[in-house]
Structures are given as C-alpha cells and as structure tokens.
Amino acid sequence: MVRLSRLNFILLFLSILFFSGAAVMIFVTVNEQNEETELQLKQARGETKRAVAYISAKVQLLETVAVSLVSELQKNKYTDPKTLEALLLRTSEENPDMFGIGVAYLPYKFNAEQRLYAPYVKREAGKPVLMRVEEVYDYTKPEYQWFHLPLLRGEMWQEPYYGDASESMLAEYTFPLYGPGENNRTAIAVGQVNYTLESMRGFLSSLELGKSGYGVILSKEGYVISHPDKELVNHRTNLETLAKEHVDKEMMRLVNSVAQKKAGEVSLMEMSTGRKARVFHQVIPKTGWTFLSVIFEKPTREAAQKFHRQMIIISLLILIGMLFTMVHFHRLMHWGEWTLVTRLSLLILAEIVIIWNLAVDEHRIEYLETVVSDQVVLEKWMDERRVDAQRHHNKEPWFIPTGLFIENVVQRTGHDIVISGYLWQQYKKGRDDGLRRGIEFVEIAETLSEEFIPLYTYQDADRETVGWQFRIVVREEYWPLRFPLDTRQIHLRLRHPDFLEGVRLIPDLDAYNLLDPASLPGVNQHIHIPGWKALESHFEFLSREYQTSFGVESIHRMSRMDDLSFNLKIKREFLGPFITYLIPMVVVSIMLFSLLLMVGRNDKDRLIGFSAMQILASTSGLFFVLIIAHSNFRATSEVPKVIYLENFYFLLYIAIVMVAIDALLFITRRDLNFIQYFENILPKLLYWPILLGALLAVTVGYFY
Structure with a gap:
C-alpha cells in the first residue's frame, strides 16, 4: 500500500510539473508577444518624434529665410526688377532645400506704371527658375487667400494648398513687407517662402514603421496634406469628413484625439484593408499641423514561426501532463488496462490532429513583407x-x-x-x-x-x-x-x-x-x-x-x-491523399493489430489463433501490399527526400516485423516473461500507444 501511494504521489507530481511547464510556456509566449508589440510601439513613438523634429527644422529654415528677406527689403528700396529678381535667385541658390521664394506687390506699389508685379523663383530639376506669378493669374482676387491673409493678420503659416504656379502642394510661410525704414508700417507687398511637401516623401518613406507602416501629415484644419496615397492629397481629403461619411467611430476617436493638439495614440481598423492599426500623433510646432505614424500590429516572420513552435511545445507539455494524470487515476480508480490504453492512444491521436491543425493554419499568419x-x-x-x-x-x-x-x-x-x-x-x-x-x-x-x-x-x-x-x-x-x-x-x-x-x-x-x-x-x-x-x-x-x-x-x-x-x-x-494513402495504411495497422490479438493460449495451455507459418504468411502479405503502395507513391511524388507521409510506411514496416517477431517468440520461447505474461498481453496493450507515439514524434519533427 505504501509503494502504491508513493507511485501515485510521483505520478501526481509529474502531472503538476508538466502542467506547470505548460503554464510557464503560455506566460512566456504571451509576454514575448507583448514585448514585441511594445518594441514596435516604442520604435513608432521614436520615429514620430524624429519626423516632427525633421519637419520643424524645415519650417524653421523657411522662417529664417523670411526674416532675412524682410530685413533686406526694409534696408533697401528695390525699384529695378532685375535687382530684386537677382536677390530672389541668389537666396534660392543659397537654400537648396527650399522650393520657392517670391514677392507679390500690391497694385502699383512696385512701379506706378505697372499694376502687378510678383517675381517668384521655384526649383525645376534642382535648379532655380524665375517666373512671374501675375502672368499666370491675378493674385489680388479674393480667392487667393495666401496674398490677402498676411495683410490682415501678419506673418503666418498658410493652410497648405496646391499652387498653380508651382504645380505642387505647398507648405507656405507668408508675411507682409513694408516700405524702407524701420518705423514704416505701410504694407507694399506680401513675401512668400515655401517648401513642397512632395519633397518630404523621401524622408517619410525612410521612417522605420515596418513594411506597411507610413507617415501622414494633417493640416491645421484636418486636411491630408502628405500621404503615400497621392489621391487623398489631391482630393483635399478631410479626416473628420471622411470619418463621418463612413460612420467610423474609431476614426472619430482619432479625430477627437488629434483635435486636442497633444501627443497621443489611438487603435483602429484601417478602412481600406480592414487591418488593425495603431496611430501615433504629435503636433508640429508653429504650423499647427499634426504628424501621424501608422503602424500595423502584425508579427514578423521570425516571431510568427517562433509562436508556432511554442504552441507545439505547449500542447506537448499538456499532453504529457494528461498522460501522467490518466495513469494516476487508473491506479486510483482501478480502471481496466484496456480502458487506460484506449484513452492514452486517443490523447496521442488528438495531439497529432492538433499539430496538423497548427500546420494548416500557419498559412493564415500575416507577416511584415513587401x-x-x-x-x-x-x-x-x-x-x-x-x-x-x-x-x-x-x-x-x-x-x-x-x-x-x-x-x-x-x-x-x-x-x-x-x-x-x-x-x-x-x-x-x-x-x-x-x-x-x-x-x-x-x-x-x-x-x-x-x-x-x-x-x-x-x-x-x-x-x-x-x-x-x-x-x-x-x-x-x-x-x-x-x-x-x-x-x-x-x-x-x-x-x-x-x-x-x-x-x-x-x-x-x-x-x-x-x-x-x-x-x-x-x-x-x-x-x-x-x-x-x-x-x-x-x-x-x-x-x-x-x-x-x-x-x-x-x-x-x-x-x-x-x-x-x-x-x-x-x-x-486533404481529402484525396487521405482516401488514397492514409485509409489503406489505417486498415493495414488495424489488420496487423488483429493478428496480434489472435496470438495466445487457451485454458489447457494450447496455442490458439494462427500458427507461426500463418503469422508469417499474413504479415508478409501485408508487407507486400505496403511495399507496392509505397513504390507507387514514390513514383508519383518525384521527391529525392523523405516526405512526411512516407514515415507512415516506415513505421508500419517496423510494426509488421515486430508483430511477426512477437508471434514467433511467443510460440518458441516460453522463458521470456515479457512475451508470455498473461497471454502476450503487454505487446497487445502497447501496440497503439507505441505506434501512435512514434507517429507523433515524426509529426513533431516535420512540423516543429
């Protein structure tokens, strides 16, 4: 009784040990996934700050150029167009990152005989090119707010717009220009320095936001002014309007979060693809714009493969724990041996099916690819x-x-x-x-x-x-x-x-x-x-x-x-190969088990079932059936390596040999206790657990 209790205690301890191991693996797996997600989020936050710093530097550049231009025009009165145009060309050459610089005079303020004069220098193919805005359109008309607002409000960042003269989306800093003299507050022109947001695309694409992540810039009014999808920019897409049109509550949360003009983050589902995304936003100083970093919470290929292996390990630990638990209850509840073996075999078979399902579902994992x-x-x-x-x-x-x-x-x-x-x-x-x-x-x-x-x-x-x-x-x-x-x-x-x-x-x-x-x-x-x-x-x-x-x-x-x-x-x-290959092998394994069951002795200690020659003949017949099926399979597969399904044949070859040897030893060797014990009961009980256990080991080897 003491030995029995001690063995039950050991079985219970081993069960708890393996279940605890599975729990630890689950904790480690979840923790690693959380750490990977947090690493992606931390990197996205850092890239958001880097992007804001980069854009702020470009903004500061324009303001510095504007201050220099104001100072120059207040010191000297420019009445010769060539002199002013030379100044603009020189300033553009000295600031290659700037797209355009110009001065638009009020009517007759540059020259009493000329109504409008607006020289503008823009970059084409990397070189400064001079043009005259008044020859393209009348900028004094009310619809051209870039000219009128600075006269009313002073220096300001304009709402980014598509410039007809520059033929691109412009981030523009405008400011009133006054006549010569420090105390002269009579506006004679509007100065403009601008930066094409198209030139930021190279930098934004370099942000490390994953293969699918990207950066977005919203204007002060919530319009998309920079986005990898140019259609959203060209159509003047407004984030709030878009959210209302699609009745998207998650996007409205993003709109409300951005409206607070503070750094923050929001989780949502992207409308175009339905993928789960995390959006980080931060205000760009002075401009009132907002920069958004959009990342998609998907595992890398290496992380997904590691998760697949961890799931197999967890399922194996749970299986082993359940096996020890069943043996423990077998001794405690006095189950029959066949009941125990049947349950153990079904558990092993269930684990094989679980690994198959993991293999089938593996293709559904999305990776961060191109x-x-x-x-x-x-x-x-x-x-x-x-x-x-x-x-x-x-x-x-x-x-x-x-x-x-x-x-x-x-x-x-x-x-x-x-x-x-x-x-x-x-x-x-x-x-x-x-x-x-x-x-x-x-x-x-x-x-x-x-x-x-x-x-x-x-x-x-x-x-x-x-x-x-x-x-x-x-x-x-x-x-x-x-x-x-x-x-x-x-x-x-x-x-x-x-x-x-x-x-x-x-x-x-x-x-x-x-x-x-x-x-x-x-x-x-x-x-x-x-x-x-x-x-x-x-x-x-x-x-x-x-x-x-x-x-x-x-x-x-x-x-x-x-x-x-x-x-x-x-x-x-799966159905075709299952019918063609797996069902015949299942039938062969059942027939082989039936042969094993027929080996025994009656109450008078006489052999019952097949004789030695009959056992050899039966196993030989099963062997030839398998070898023909295996040869046909190899001929159709054209693979110079061992395929997963082939291991089923190899295991059945071994099982056939072992059943034949068991039958011969049972007939000829009465001194082998393992074989003779209780009418050859041990090989019969161990047949399915060993066969399925070997198949499980092969399955783990191929799909781990």
Missing part, C-alpha cells in the same frame, strides 16, 4: 526606389503600371505548372513614347503560346493600354516534404524589356476591385486546380543582385534590380 496590399505600400516602395536612384546617381526610375489575370492553372509535373491568362500595361503618352511595349517572364521553362502578341490596344487622352494573352510553363523547385498538409507559392516574375534603362513594373492596382489577398485579386474566382485549393494572391517586389553588368557600365552602380512578382498561394486538398 506585399503590395494597397496604394500606400506601392507609393512607399516607389519613393524608396527614387531615393535609391539618387543615392547611386542613376536615372530616376520609370514606373509602368502592369496588370495580370490568371485564367487557368494546371500542374503538369511536380515542378512544372502551366499557367494561362492575360496581361496588360499602361504607357503615358509623351513620357513613354520611346519605350518598347512588352513584358519578359523571368525564370519560366517555356512559352506555350504560338505568338505572344498584343490582343488589344486602347487609347485615351493621356494613356495607351496594351493587352496580351499568354500561356507559359513556370518551373519552380518544390519539395512537398509536408505532404499532404503542404502549401506552395506560385511566382510569376515580370520584367520590362528596357530594365537596363531603369524601367520598373508596378502593379496596376486601380484595375482590381478588391486587393485583399484572400479575395484572390487577379485570379479567376471559379478557378479549379486539380488536387489544390487557391488560398490567396498578391503582388510583391523581388530584388536580385546579378554578378554581371550585362555589358552596360552603369549597371555597376545599380544596388539591385527589382522584379514585379504575382504570387498565388495554393493548399493541397
């Missing part, structure tokens, strides 16, 4: 390429919108896939007239179309759209080591024929109604891929460094070459 899920990500990538080109003194890249639609996919062999569909490109008239029309497929085996020719050409006011039909064979190395629970990515890498001239393909996002990868943009919604199910599709950019210049000297200066890739993720249908 997936082009919306216009924001695309614009950010384009800004990075422009900055990269400037850094390496290359030509500014050309971007050609390109679309793709997959009509049909057929897997010809394990590595070759036949894909057919349509392609199109949009070329801007004038700018792209010298470019060749066409697309190059990268890393394909062959083109099956007789001719790759344009199907249609559509002309509108400023664009030419060319479309093609294609049918190609994509050859990608693919080893389905997790068969039948595997997924694969099909990549279509596209490149422009003039890629050596800096031409880059970008996805034509406007051509798709939905961009959510789960909605399969660019794929036939009724597509049927035998044996597979389409999961998601998306565009992304893939970079490659070549160890050659292709005979062009300028290639040596290129840091990388970017290809547009259309990716289709597919998952193998």
Whole structure:
C-alpha cells in the first residue's frame, strides 16, 4: 500500500510539473508577444518624434529665410526688377532645400506704371527658375487667400494648398513687407517662402514603421496634406469628413484625439484593408499641423514561426501532463488496462490532429513583407526606389503600371505548372513614347503560346493600354516534404524589356476591385486546380543582385534590380491523399493489430489463433501490399527526400516485423516473461500507444 501511494504521489507530481511547464510556456509566449508589440510601439513613438523634429527644422529654415528677406527689403528700396529678381535667385541658390521664394506687390506699389508685379523663383530639376506669378493669374482676387491673409493678420503659416504656379502642394510661410525704414508700417507687398511637401516623401518613406507602416501629415484644419496615397492629397481629403461619411467611430476617436493638439495614440481598423492599426500623433510646432505614424500590429516572420513552435511545445507539455494524470487515476480508480490504453492512444491521436491543425493554419499568419496590399505600400516602395536612384546617381526610375489575370492553372509535373491568362500595361503618352511595349517572364521553362502578341490596344487622352494573352510553363523547385498538409507559392516574375534603362513594373492596382489577398485579386474566382485549393494572391517586389553588368557600365552602380512578382498561394486538398494513402495504411495497422490479438493460449495451455507459418504468411502479405503502395507513391511524388507521409510506411514496416517477431517468440520461447505474461498481453496493450507515439514524434519533427 505504501509503494502504491508513493507511485501515485510521483505520478501526481509529474502531472503538476508538466502542467506547470505548460503554464510557464503560455506566460512566456504571451509576454514575448507583448514585448514585441511594445518594441514596435516604442520604435513608432521614436520615429514620430524624429519626423516632427525633421519637419520643424524645415519650417524653421523657411522662417529664417523670411526674416532675412524682410530685413533686406526694409534696408533697401528695390525699384529695378532685375535687382530684386537677382536677390530672389541668389537666396534660392543659397537654400537648396527650399522650393520657392517670391514677392507679390500690391497694385502699383512696385512701379506706378505697372499694376502687378510678383517675381517668384521655384526649383525645376534642382535648379532655380524665375517666373512671374501675375502672368499666370491675378493674385489680388479674393480667392487667393495666401496674398490677402498676411495683410490682415501678419506673418503666418498658410493652410497648405496646391499652387498653380508651382504645380505642387505647398507648405507656405507668408508675411507682409513694408516700405524702407524701420518705423514704416505701410504694407507694399506680401513675401512668400515655401517648401513642397512632395519633397518630404523621401524622408517619410525612410521612417522605420515596418513594411506597411507610413507617415501622414494633417493640416491645421484636418486636411491630408502628405500621404503615400497621392489621391487623398489631391482630393483635399478631410479626416473628420471622411470619418463621418463612413460612420467610423474609431476614426472619430482619432479625430477627437488629434483635435486636442497633444501627443497621443489611438487603435483602429484601417478602412481600406480592414487591418488593425495603431496611430501615433504629435503636433508640429508653429504650423499647427499634426504628424501621424501608422503602424500595423502584425508579427514578423521570425516571431510568427517562433509562436508556432511554442504552441507545439505547449500542447506537448499538456499532453504529457494528461498522460501522467490518466495513469494516476487508473491506479486510483482501478480502471481496466484496456480502458487506460484506449484513452492514452486517443490523447496521442488528438495531439497529432492538433499539430496538423497548427500546420494548416500557419498559412493564415500575416507577416511584415513587401506585399503590395494597397496604394500606400506601392507609393512607399516607389519613393524608396527614387531615393535609391539618387543615392547611386542613376536615372530616376520609370514606373509602368502592369496588370495580370490568371485564367487557368494546371500542374503538369511536380515542378512544372502551366499557367494561362492575360496581361496588360499602361504607357503615358509623351513620357513613354520611346519605350518598347512588352513584358519578359523571368525564370519560366517555356512559352506555350504560338505568338505572344498584343490582343488589344486602347487609347485615351493621356494613356495607351496594351493587352496580351499568354500561356507559359513556370518551373519552380518544390519539395512537398509536408505532404499532404503542404502549401506552395506560385511566382510569376515580370520584367520590362528596357530594365537596363531603369524601367520598373508596378502593379496596376486601380484595375482590381478588391486587393485583399484572400479575395484572390487577379485570379479567376471559379478557378479549379486539380488536387489544390487557391488560398490567396498578391503582388510583391523581388530584388536580385546579378554578378554581371550585362555589358552596360552603369549597371555597376545599380544596388539591385527589382522584379514585379504575382504570387498565388495554393493548399493541397486533404481529402484525396487521405482516401488514397492514409485509409489503406489505417486498415493495414488495424489488420496487423488483429493478428496480434489472435496470438495466445487457451485454458489447457494450447496455442490458439494462427500458427507461426500463418503469422508469417499474413504479415508478409501485408508487407507486400505496403511495399507496392509505397513504390507507387514514390513514383508519383518525384521527391529525392523523405516526405512526411512516407514515415507512415516506415513505421508500419517496423510494426509488421515486430508483430511477426512477437508471434514467433511467443510460440518458441516460453522463458521470456515479457512475451508470455498473461497471454502476450503487454505487446497487445502497447501496440497503439507505441505506434501512435512514434507517429507523433515524426509529426513533431516535420512540423516543429
């Protein structure tokens, strides 16, 4: 009785130990995820402060230039246009970060014979260019508030606006100019110095806010004045109006938080993609603008894979704890041996199914990748390429919108896939007239179309759209080591024929109604891929460094070459392999167990069931059935490695040999207590736990 109690105590202690280990792992996993999230948030807060400091420095630059200009004009009276224009040109050259500087005189204040005079120097291709605003429009009309407000209110930051003369969104500091003399308070002109917000895009794209994160600038009135999606800027989008139109309560919380003119943060769901986002905001001093940092709370690939492994460890610890608990209750409640073994086997089988589900669900984890899920990500990538080109003194890249639609996919062999569909490109008239029309497929085996020719050409006011039909064979190395629970990515890498001239393909996002990868943009919604199910599709950019210049000297200066890739993720249908391969193996394992059950002796100590020769004949028959099925499986898989499902065959081979040996030893060796104990009961009880336990070990090895 004492030994029994001690053993029960040990079993209970081990159960508590493994359950505690699982609890600790859960705590560690949750804590690590929280730490990773907090690290992302801390980095976003730091980047928000850095952006505000950068923009404030640009603002201070304009104010310094304005003070200098006021001082110069108050000291000297400029009556000669050439002298004043030379001053503006010189000031522009001395301040290369400034976009424009100008002076707009009140009627007849510069010259009694000239009604309006407004010289303005702006930058074109990095060089100062002089223009006359009065020749473009009459700036004294009431609608041009940049001229009238400083005369009423004094020096001020204007609400950013689209400048007709500058042809860009301007952040402008305006101030009244008075006649010569320190005490002269008679306004004769309005001075303006401005900074194009377009020039900030390079800096904003460099912010470390993750692959999908981005920066936004709101004006004092709540209008979007800088955003990776230029349409929001061009359409004068107001954040509060947008929130009310969409009845978005979370965005209204952001609007109210921004209205307090204090630093803060708000969690919300982004309307365009439905992704959970965290928005940090901070006021930019002097201007009244607000800078927003938008980050998406998604794990990195490494963190997601680590989480997957931790979930497997947690489930294994819980399984082991439950196994010890069942043995403990077996001794305490006096369960039968077969009851205990059945429950233990079902627990192990349940753990295998849990790991299978974790493997199936792994594809649903979103990573921080270069997936082009919306216009924001695309614009950010384009800004990075422009900055990269400037850094390496290359030509500014050309971007050609390109679309793709997959009509049909057929897997010809394990590595070759036949894909057919349509392609199109949009070329801007004038700018792209010298470019060749066409697309190059990268890393394909062959083109099956007789001719790759344009199907249609559509002309509108400023664009030419060319479309093609294609049918190609994509050859990608693919080893389905997790068969039948595997997924694969099909990549279509596209490149422009003039890629050596800096031409880059970008996805034509406007051509798709939905961009959510789960909605399969660019794929036939009724597509049927035998044996597979389409999961998601998306565009992304893939970079490659070549160890050659292709005979062009300028290639040596290129840091990388970017290809547009259309990716289709597919998952193998489980039912087909389950019926074809798993059910026969389950039947063989049950028949093998039945043979094992028939080995025994009756009350008169005589052998019952099969004889030794019959056992050998039966196990040999099962072995040949398995070996034929295994050979057919290897012939169809074309994989030079051991696939997950193959381990089932290996385990059954071992089980067949062990059952045959057990039967022979039971018949011939009466002195082996382990075999002879209670009519060979121990091998019978251990058959399923050992077989399923070995299968669990293999499953963990492949999916961990």
